[in-house]
Amino acid sequence: MSLFETEAIVLNGIRLGEADKLVTLLTAKKGKVKAVANGARRPRSRFGAALEPFTHCNVILFEKKPTILMRMNQADILQPFMKIREDLDRINAAARMVQIVSALLPEGEANPEIFSLLRTGLGEVEKRDRLEWLVRAFEIRCLKHAGYQARLDRCLICHREIDSIRVYFSPMNGGTLCGSCARTIRDPLEPVSPGTVSLLRLVGRMNWSGLFRLKATPRMLQEVKSVMDAHFTFILGRPL
Amino acid sequence: MDGTSQNPLDQLIDELRKLPGIGRKTAQRLAFFLLKMPAEEARGLAQAVLDVKERLRFCRWCNNISEEEVCRFCADPMRDRTRILVVEETSILFAIERTGEYKGLYHVLVGSLSPLDGRGPADIKAQSLLDRLKLGETKEVIIATNPTIEGEATAIYLTRLIKPTGVKVTRIAYGIPVGMDLEYADEVTLIKSLEGRRELA
Numbered sequence: 001m002s003l004f005e006t007e008a009i010v011l012n013g014i015r016l017g018e019a020d021k022l023v024t025l026l027t028a029k030k031g032k033v034k035a036v037a038n039g040a041r042r043p044r045s046r047f048g049a050a051l052e053p054f055t056h057c058n059v060i061l062f063e064k065k066p067t068i069l070m071r072m073n074q075a076d077i078l079q080p081f082m083k084i085r086e087d088l089d090r091i092n093a094a095a096r097m098v099q100i101v102s103a104l105l106p107e108g109e110a111n112p113e114i115f116s117l118l119r120t121g122l123g124e125v126e127k128r129d130r131l132e133w134l135v136r137a138f139e140i141r142c143l144k145h146a147g148y149q150a151r152l153d154r155c156l157i158c159h160r161e162i163d164s165i166r167v168y169f170s171p172m173n174g175g176t177l178c179g180s181c182a183r184t185i186r187d188p189l190e191p192v193s194p195g196t197v198s199l200l201r202l203v204g205r206m207n208w209s210g211l212f213r214l215k216a217t218p219r220m221l222q223e224v225k226s227v228m229d230a231h232f233t234f235i236l237g238r239p240l
Numbered sequence: 241m242d243g244t245s246q247n248p249l250d251q252l253i254d255e256l257r258k259l260p261g262i263g264r265k266t267a268q269r270l271a272f273f274l275l276k277m278p279a280e281e282a283r284g285l286a287q288a289v290l291d292v293k294e295r296l297r298f299c300r301w302c303n304n305i306s307e308e309e310v311c312r313f314c315a316d317p318m319r320d321r322t323r324i325l326v327v328e329e330t331s332i333l334f335a336i337e338r339t340g341e342y343k344g345l346y347h348v349l350v351g352s353l354s355p356l357d358g359r360g361p362a363d364i365k366a367q368s369l370l371d372r373l374k375l376g377e378t379k380e381v382i383i384a385t386n387p388t389i390e391g392e393a394t395a396i397y398l399t400r401l402i403k404p405t406g407v408k409v410t411r412i413a414y415g416i417p418v419g420m421d422l423e424y425a426d427e428v429t430l431i432k433s434l435e436g437r438r439e440l441a
């Protein structure tokens with residue numbers, strides 16, 4: 001039974017009862033948690049706008065027992081990311097990011113890398129224009145920090161380096177296959193060009209400003225999207 | 241116990257439990273209260289529930305709940321037909337109507353866009369609003385969706401739809417609730433209230 005203070009990013013909130021809210025947070029200390037904010041929907045609520053999705057805030061939570069929902073005692077805004085709310089495309093990009101984090105992370109496990117990734121990612125959504133590219137890069141990095149990084153330098157069956165024109169991404173194997181090995185298996189595969197494979201490799205290593213210097217053709221972006229969609233569907237057991 | 245052999249009291253408790261926020265104990269308390277109620281009052285309650293389901297429908301113009309094909313606001317010739325105020329739900333329409341200040345027409349979207357929950361444009365009644373604008377009477381659309389991510393997304397989407405028609409689009413003000421102490425207002429609310437400041441006459 002204890003009170004604890006932590007930084008958090010609001011992932012989602014649903015209406016609860018007359019004027020309360022059940023908020024899903026990504027906290028720095030305890031990972032994804034759910035907490036009840038009493039009276040959060042009243043006009044003079046002490047939480048104000050702090051519990052709106054995408055807000056980075058400092059919260060004080062009360063945890064009675066791990067099996068009982070936490071209660072929110074206080075929430076102070078650190079970064080409201082207000083520019084996101086003013087543009088539908090930015091709202092959609094930020095929504096995709098929090099959906100991914102929400103779907104990938106189990107409750108109660110701290111993941112400082114993903115917390116920091118989401119915080120900086122939302123900051124990028126506010127200021128960048130290449131939103132689709134930003135979301136794809138976020139997906140790749142998020143998978144890496146969640147422990148699902150794809151292996152993209154070799155064929156996962158024959159272990160030879162990938163150098164052919166025909167390369168395939170296998171969600172089940174979690175990485176690339178060469179053309180000849182791809183013919184031997186029956187699982188669904190996504191064809192990818194070697195350029196896209198190099199791009200995917202680079203994204204995992206670069207910082208945000210480096211990422212925005214990379215140029216991706218519409219075809220490459222489409223291939224990255226297909227690969228990521230297939231990978232998420234395999235990991236989560238459902239399309240995201 | 242199957243449904244046929246259930247006694248009426250248990251059946252009533254089970255039905256009451258289907259209401260939001262009602263658990264077993266509350267359902268039981270309400271059921272015993274209903275049991276002690278004069279027969280006339282109980283009949284009145286039952287009839288009111290039936291009337292809501294059987295006699296009410298959505299207004300063909302604004303999607304407000306109505307007994308007739310056209311609701312009382314749309315049918316009222318005294319209301320200002322050049323303004324349409326857009327709300328997410330009928331409950332908000334009633335809250336605005338209680339102020340007695342707004343004399344124009346309404347449009348209920350029956351929902352809002354929610355990128356987080358996958359609710360898209362097909363889930364709100366936006367097309368019927370555009371159809372109303374085509375009639376040419378409207379000069380201003382006032383968007384009164386909630387100041388939440390869902391409400392903002394809906395407002396931005398509607399603005400994109402309506403702007404090309406040339407009709408003026410306005411959004412209700414954001415800011416400090418009347419009677420609140422500024423000291424306790426959060427940063428977003430304060431910034432919004434500063435942005436929306438106006439000159440005093």
